[in-house]
Amino acid sequence: MSEFEQLYREVILDHYKSPRSHGLLEPRDAFAEGQNPLCGDEIAMSLTLDGDTVADVGFEGRGCAISQAATSMLTEMIRGRTVAELAAMPKEELLEEIGIPLTPVRLKCAILGLGVLKVALHKAKGTPLPEEWAGGELELEIG
Amino acid sequence: MAASRVTTATRGPLTGEGVAAARPTLDARRLRADFAVFDELRNGKPLAYLDSASSTQKPRRVLDAMRAFYEHSYANVHRGVYQLAERATEGYEGAREKVRALVNASSTREIVFTRSTTEALNLVAYAWGLDNLGPGDLVVVTELEHHSNFVPWQYVAKRQGAGFRHIPIDDSGELQLDALEKIASEGRVKVVANNLVSNSLGTINPVEKLAAWAHEQGAIMVVDAAQAAPHRPLDVQALGCDFLAFSSHKLCGPSGVGALWGRSELLEAMSPFNLGGEMIRSVALERTTWNELPYKFEAGTPAIAEAVGFGVALDYISEVGLEAISQHEHELTAYALGRLAELPWVETYGPPAERRAGIVSFNVEGVHPHDVAQVLDWEGVAVRAGHHCTQPLMTRLGVAATTRASFYLYTIPEDVDRLVDGLHKVRKSFS
Numbered sequence: 001m002s003e004f005e006q007l008y009r010e011v012i013l014d015h016y017k018s019p020r021s022h023g024l025l026e027p028r029d030a031f032a033e034g035q036n037p038l039c040g041d042e043i044a045m046s047l048t049l050d051g052d053t054v055a056d057v058g059f060e061g062r063g064c065a066i067s068q069a070a071t072s073m074l075t076e077m078i079r080g081r082t083v084a085e086l087a088a089m090p091k092e093e094l095l096e097e098i099g100i101p102l103t104p105v106r107l108k109c110a111i112l113g114l115g116v117l118k119v120a121l122h123k124a125k126g127t128p129l130p131e132e133w134a135g136g137e138l139e140l141e142i143g
Numbered sequence: 144m145a146a147s148r149v150t151t152a153t154r155g156p157l158t159g160e161g162v163a164a165a166r167p168t169l170d171a172r173r174l175r176a177d178f179a180v181f182d183e184l185r186n187g188k189p190l191a192y193l194d195s196a197s198s199t200q201k202p203r204r205v206l207d208a209m210r211a212f213y214e215h216s217y218a219n220v221h222r223g224v225y226q227l228a229e230r231a232t233e234g235y236e237g238a239r240e241k242v243r244a245l246v247n248a249s250s251t252r253e254i255v256f257t258r259s260t261t262e263a264l265n266l267v268a269y270a271w272g273l274d275n276l277g278p279g280d281l282v283v284v285t286e287l288e289h290h291s292n293f294v295p296w297q298y299v300a301k302r303q304g305a306g307f308r309h310i311p312i313d314d315s316g317e318l319q320l321d322a323l324e325k326i327a328s329e330g331r332v333k334v335v336a337n338n339l340v341s342n343s344l345g346t347i348n349p350v351e352k353l354a355a356w357a358h359e360q361g362a363i364m365v366v367d368a369a370q371a372a373p374h375r376p377l378d379v380q381a382l383g384c385d386f387l388a389f390s391s392h393k394l395c396g397p398s399g400v401g402a403l404w405g406r407s408e409l410l411e412a413m414s415p416f417n418l419g420g421e422m423i424r425s426v427a428l429e430r431t432t433w434n435e436l437p438y439k440f441e442a443g444t445p446a447i448a449e450a451v452g453f454g455v456a457l458d459y460i461s462e463v464g465l466e467a468i469s470q471h472e473h474e475l476t477a478y479a480l481g482r483l484a485e486l487p488w489v490e491t492y493g494p495p496a497e498r499r500a501g502i503v504s505f506n507v508e509g510v511h512p513h514d515v516a517q518v519l520d521w522e523g524v525a526v527r528a529g530h531h532c533t534q535p536l537m538t539r540l541g542v543a544a545t546t547r548a549s550f551y552l553y554t555i556p557e558d559v560d561r562l563v564d565g566l567h568k569v570r571k572s573f574s
Contacts, residue, residue, distance in 0.1 A: 003521045004572055008514075013573075039513045040530045040537065040544035062543045064513035065573075109513065 007100055008065060011073075016065040021075035025058040030124035034116040034133075036108055041067040043116045049124070052083050059116075064109050066102070071113025073097050078117065087118055087127030167467035174463065175553045177202040188523030191558040196342055196370060196502050196549030197527050198392045201456075205396060208455040209448045220447055221421065221438070235447050238454030239437075242402045245457055246368075246387060247378040252436040253410065255403040256445050260369040261291040263388035263403035264336075266416040266440060267365055268295035271386075272334070274414055276303040281330040283362075285310045285318055285348070286539050287341045290532040292367040296336055306330050310337075312539060316344040316493040323356055332360035339371035339382075343531040343547065344493035345476065345502030354383035363409065369393055373460065373551070374500055375469040379404055391449065396456030400449040403440070410436050417442035460552070468552050472501030475550045479503050479559045486563070488570060492540055501550035504531075507566060510573045512546040518572055522565040524558070 024031075025046040033044035041063025048055045057075045061068055074094055078086055091111045095102070102110055121127045175181045180200045181190060192200060218228040220235045236251070243251045257263040272295075276282065282300040284293050286309050300307040308326050311319050318337075326332065335357035339350050354364040364384040371377060373394035379387050386409070390401035415422055415433055422442040424432040433439045460468065477496035480503060483489050488508040493499055507515050512528035519526055527547045530537045537544060548562055 004518065007517065008572070037530075039511075039528055040534075041511075041513070042543055062511070064511040064517075066513075068511075106517075 007106075009100055012065060012069040012098070012100065015069035015072040019059075019068060019072040021058050021072065022060065023058045024060055025056060030120040032116050032120035032123060034112060034119060036063065036067065036112045038105060038108055039064060041109055041112055043067065043071050043113050045071070045113065045116045045120055047117075047120055047124070049083070052125075054078050054081055054083065054086065057117075059113065061113075063112070066098075066100075066106055067109040067112050070094065070098055070110040071116075074113045074117065083121050083125045083127055087121050087125075089114065089118075166470050167464050169463050169467040169471050169552055171471060171553055171555050175555070177204065177459075178553055179203060181553070185523050186521060191522075191524040191561045193524060193526045193548040193550065193554070193558060193562060195373075195551035195554070196393070196547065198398065199373065199395050199551050200553065201397070202395055202459055204459055205452045205455050209397065209452040212448050212451045217448065219444055231447060234451045234454075235445070238450040238457075241454040241457045242404075245372065245377060245461070246404050247380055248404050249380075250407065253404055253407050255405065255410070255437040255440040256450055257388075257401045257403050257440075258399060258446070259401040260367060260388045260390040261401075263386075263390075263401050264292050264365070264367060265295045266403055267386050267388075267405070268299045270413045270416040270440070271363065271409065272296070272299035272303065276300060276305040276333055278304040279330055280305040280333040281308055281326065282306070282334045282336070283308045283310060283326055283332055284336045285338075286312045287316060287318075287338070287344060287346060287348075287533060287536045288336065289338060289342050289367060289369070290534070291369075292336050292338060292365070293535065296334065305333070309535070312346075312536070315495070316341065316346045316536075316540075317498070318346075318348055318353075320349065320352065320356075327360055332357065332362045334365060335360075335362050336365040336367070338367040338369070339377075340368075340374070340500045340502075341493075341533075341536075342370045342502065343504055343533045343536055343545065345370075345499035345504075345549075346494050347498055347500055350382050350384060354385075358383070370500065370502070373468075374465070374472055376465045385409055391453035391456060394456055394460055396453040397446075397449045400446040400453050402453075407436060410440070415439055415442070419443050421445075463552050469500075471552060472550045472554075473497075475554055475556065475559060476501050476503060478556055479548065479550075479562070482559055482563045483566075486566060486570075489566060492545060501554075502547060503549070504545040504547045506542060506545055507569055507573075510569055512544045514573065515546045515566070515569050518569045519562065519565040522561060522568065524561050524565045526562070 028046035029049040030047040035042050043061040045059040047057050118130050122129045178200045216230040218231045220232045239251045239254050242254045282296045357364040366384045366387040368387050368389040372389035385406050387404045392398035419442040422434050422439050424434050489505050491505040516526050516528035529544050
């Protein structure tokens, strides 16, 4: 298998070219957006909730194949699961699904969508933020 | 050399077909032998290193000099009376003189060693900005500024209640100077901050004009020369600016050291930036006074061996010749833009070759730059993918990121050919 085929597995390219759950939901119960400052990947994600359970999810984004495909795959893993469970979801669960070898830089691409999901749940339900997102809300706004 | 200094805007040899014989040249193939990194194969392929705008590779001469300095001349500087300490101080101060000569400053008192270009620009933003900016004042940056000459000004302006404006660019990535009049009508312009060469697009900016305008407004002109100093002759007198910053690691020297040039009358009037040892004249419980220039701005033990390596790197690029480097990169840029123009699915950004330095930013239709760079890496081609610390510029271009190829004195046309071959693979892989 070539290097290309190892990293850009068929399933990755499929999710990249035809992302699932594409498009933001309206109305929505939870929303967040995030960027990967290393390479400019962007993800926005919206969710509807049924009590403490995720009913539906939609996302939009632009970025590398890994970030967009991983987010698409993530959306297929979260419907019907509880907010608390998803807020505590280890990144390994997603990485296993993605199933490709990732360097530290590409790892950040792969878990961007998961971070955005957790920020959305935090904003809507007060669940804990992942460590790497804490403290990022001190903004400099120029009026 | 001094007589042949020319400023960027009036550079003759970049244009005109009839002067070919007078053009300075360099032999990139021969220079590559000075860099051990090119001896190794990666994935069985030679390295096409097209990320010199990010950081350059290091010649053996710089590495050998640093090792020899550590082994034979190392101690802390400006302290000991023993011979080793004197040798260390000589090496460190010798490097300062080389920096002075590079930018044609009038005195080494005006050369401050910093950690990086970024730290040098923060030094000016804090040490000058906190004492001189207030409500009604304006800080003016540009839309294609690197974050290091953007965010410190944005932050200090906000803290001081001053306004923050930017000079927009046109579609080819060149500054729209007709915006200046409107900006001046909105407040007292106190700072104009601009890079001499854009790190994302390679645009050579009209710093002399901006400096003249800044001075008409009673403002200071702060120049980020991180992408200029390694690649073209510099003369702070001709540029007419007030501060100029650049770093060692982009011109074949080690990382961890950079330089700030500032007009002595401004540096003298400024408060210190970092405080502690070395930067004081006397300390008492009730009163501390500052050391003379440039030591007032060099608190703590500096990057001594790195400064020495910086100086040796300056020797190296000066011997190759900055005119020759500039000419070499110009030819590579024109060649690269021509080859990329053969690919209808590649979009390039920035001005035409004659008005840009050795930097080419582009996108492959339908493929994110990160994926482009990944596939190119497997071909042994190293490029940068991302926003290049210029997010306002990316927003202006309407893209999240670009792929950037950048050149230096060791870049050969075959590197560009391999980039183009690699892009065909990218296209094929993702279609």
